[in-house]
Amino acid sequence: MRIDILTLFPKMFEGFISESIIKRAIEKGLVEINLINIRDFTLLKNGQVDDTPYGGGSGMVLMCEPVVRAIESVKTSESKVYLMSPQGKIFNDSLAETIYNNTKHLILVCGHYEGFDERINAFVDGEISIGDYVLTGGEIPAMAITDSLTRFIPGVIDAESFQNDSFKGNLLDYPVYTKPREFRGLKVPDILLSGDHKKIDEYRKSEQLRVTKEKRPDLIK
Numbered sequence: 001m002r003i004d005i006l007t008l009f010p011k012m013f014e015g016f017i018s019e020s021i022i023k024r025a026i027e028k029g030l031v032e033i034n035l036i037n038i039r040d041f042t043l044l045k046n047g048q049v050d051d052t053p054y055g056g057g058s059g060m061v062l063m064c065e066p067v068v069r070a071i072e073s074v075k076t077s078e079s080k081v082y083l084m085s086p087q088g089k090i091f092n093d094s095l096a097e098t099i100y101n102n103t104k105h106l107i108l109v110c111g112h113y114e115g116f117d118e119r120i121n122a123f124v125d126g127e128i129s130i131g132d133y134v135l136t137g138g139e140i141p142a143m144a145i146t147d148s149l150t151r152f153i154p155g156v157i158d159a160e161s162f163q164n165d166s167f168k169g170n171l172l173d174y175p176v177y178t179k180p181r182e183f184r185g186l187k188v189p190d191i192l193l194s195g196d197h198k199k200i201d202e203y204r205k206s207e208q209l210r211v212t213k214e215k216r217p218d219l220i221k
């Protein structure tokens with residue numbers, strides 16, 4: 001999968017692409033992540049990419065020209081383009097799966113300041129939000145979406161652990177424990193030390209149900 005991220009602040013992604021699982025996925029060629037600086041596409045002097053809003057009001061608005069030119073520099077017939085926006089469709093596991101299954105080339109456009117000139121919407125496939133709160137920019141949402149989609153790619157994480165992850169089959173993951181067997185009086189459930197894998201599987205399934213009912217009853221319809 002190829003993901004192009006259009007941003008005014010590509011340096012914000014340095015740690016994201018150079019550490020841990022995402023780094024390994026890039027190195028193995030499982031995902032290609034490109035960072036495109038929107039500022040490189042302005043036709044104005046001094047790298048100007050934003051201006052004051054028509055009608056007055058506070059803040060600066062991202063201009064059409066540099067954003068649309070940046071999109072057009074990478075867009076192909078296989079691309080899906082989404083603006084990062086608190087007004088967009090809420091990103092969740094189900095939307096992640098839909099995008100993963102239907103997209104070879106994803107373009108995520110990060111806004112900043114007051115957001116995008118409304119007319120940019122005419123050049124994209126939609127808007128995505130990572131939740132009902134407002135961030136200073138679209139960079140963290142683009143990282144969250146890229147990270148989540150990368151986990152879908154076979155070989156990025158262990159297939160069994162992916163299958164049991166929270167939200168698969170509308171259930172949360174079961175609780176996990178590691179050494180030591182006892183920590184400050186809190187013990188690992190005996191069944192997990194029994195070596196009986198059939199019973200452990202049954203126990204974990206029942207724990208998935210219990211935990212989901214407790215923490216996210218809305219997932220169980």
Ligand SMILES: C[S@@+](CC[C@H](N)C(=O)[O-])C[C@H]1O[C@@H](n2cnc3c(N)ncnc32)[C@H](O)[C@@H]1O
Binds near residue numbers: 083130131132138
């Ligand atoms: C300060 S926000 C602009 C908010 C805009 N004035 C509004 O209230 O709808 C600047 C940029 O951050 C990004 N952003 C902020 N919150 C977001 C969220 N919850 N999900 C996705 N992107 C977000 C968007 O790219 C947005 O253009």
